[in-house]
Amino acid sequence: MSRTVYLNGDYLPETEARVSIFDRGFLMADGVYEVTSVLDGKLIDFDGHAVRLERSLRELDMDSPVTRDELLAIHRELVARNGITDGMIYLQITRGAPDDRDFVFPDPETTPPTIVLFTQNKPGLADNPAARVGIKVIGIEDQRWGRRDIKTVQLLYPSLGKMMAKKAGADDAWMIEDGMVTEGTSNNAYIVKGGKIITRALSNDILHGITRAAVLRFAREAQMEVEERSFSIDEARAADEAFITSASTFVMPVVELDGQPVGNGQPGPVAARLREIYLDESRKAAI
Incomplete structure (x- = not known):
């Protein structure tokens, strides 16, 4: 069954999500990520992950495309849409996709960040043998x-x-x-x-x-x-x-x-x- 993922403001079937080949996360690993656990349908340590995400973005001089409240809402929506009881939510933000490859950072006014989130269903996550x-x-x-x-x-x-x-x-x-x-x-x-x-x-x-x-x-x-x-x-x-x-x-x-x-x-x-x-x-x- 296809997952619903979040990409740049839209909830999409995973088979329809597309990112540019010029995205700096793809070309230069120019991006940050977080992984938040889900137990019993609820998020574990969400605030801690959100704070660390903000710090990682600051250290790389990147802007966040969403607020913390918006990020929480996206996490909860993905849990609901994908029926996750136990599992993980992967979040990635990159510096975006300029018109061409270049070592110099693109202008954030014309190249917004790329944000992607997807779920991983892991039944019994806390009961790992x-x-x-x-x-x-x-x-x-x-x-x-x-x-x-x-x-x-x-x-x-x-x-x-x-x-x-x-x-x-x-x-x-x-x-x-x-x-x-x-x-x-x-x-x-x-x-x-x-x-x-x-x-x-x-x-x-x-x-x-x-x-x-x-x-x-x-x-x-x-x-x-x-x-x-x-x-x-x-x-x-x-x-x-x-x-x-x-x-x-x-x-x-x-x-x-x-x-x-x-x-x-x-x-x-x-x-x-x-x-x-x-x-x-x-x-x-x-x-």
């Missing part, structure tokens, strides 16, 4: 550009990283720079040692995860100790637990790193408790 057994991760060199805090559509290297993991018989990869873990291919990375949750501090080096912010807030409210600092891949191998967070996986235990078990090789109690708290609290706050 992987959360009960954990995932396997490998370490790879971080070869991305220096502004990882901007959620751009430049996703080639993360895609390559996921393929490296797949070829190694793993589920995902953690990227390493100067011996220190930055983040996963599409998620933030954590270890647990002696009951303490350790994750890299915010900077231009990592994405400022919306799920990350919520999980750390819930952890502190639950009297868990949190330390925001860099950690090495060797420290991760010696950790009691490890996990990742993202809008699509929520809190996901990591049980193996580079072929070696993390801790006892089973999902740990800290990750399990954080996943439970996150899902409970996020459902309460969903809109």
Whole structure:
């Protein structure tokens, strides 16, 4: 069944949505994106995603074609039109489609941004079986550009990283720079040692995860100790637990790193408790 998508002010069947070959998102990855989870037909952490979207646009000197209220209305309309109970909404804004290819930014007065949203139906999103057994991760060199805090559509290297993991018989990869873990291919990375949750501090080096912010807030409210600092891949191998967070996986235990078990090789109690708290609290706050 064809989905209804949103493109530049119109709701269309996905088979009828068209974007110019000169769109700068297509030619130059000149665009930003967000992915918002839907649970029980409601949006999870929408305000956080909206705020980060606005920041990403500012950092790239791009205008938003819609207000935050309009964006919320579009999300809700797509959920309704596509009958989404559990799933995701993908949003992308690019610098638009000028008359021809050029490295110089087009005049925003004559080249408005392109905005696209579509849904992904994922029944049982919160009941992912992987959360009960954990995932396997490998370490790879971080070869991305220096502004990882901007959620751009430049996703080639993360895609390559996921393929490296797949070829190694793993589920995902953690990227390493100067011996220190930055983040996963599409998620933030954590270890647990002696009951303490350790994750890299915010900077231009990592994405400022919306799920990350919520999980750390819930952890502190639950009297868990949190330390925001860099950690090495060797420290991760010696950790009691490890996990990742993202809008699509929520809190996901990591049980193996580079072929070696993390801790006892089973999902740990800290990750399990954080996943439970996150899902409970996020459902309460969903809109």
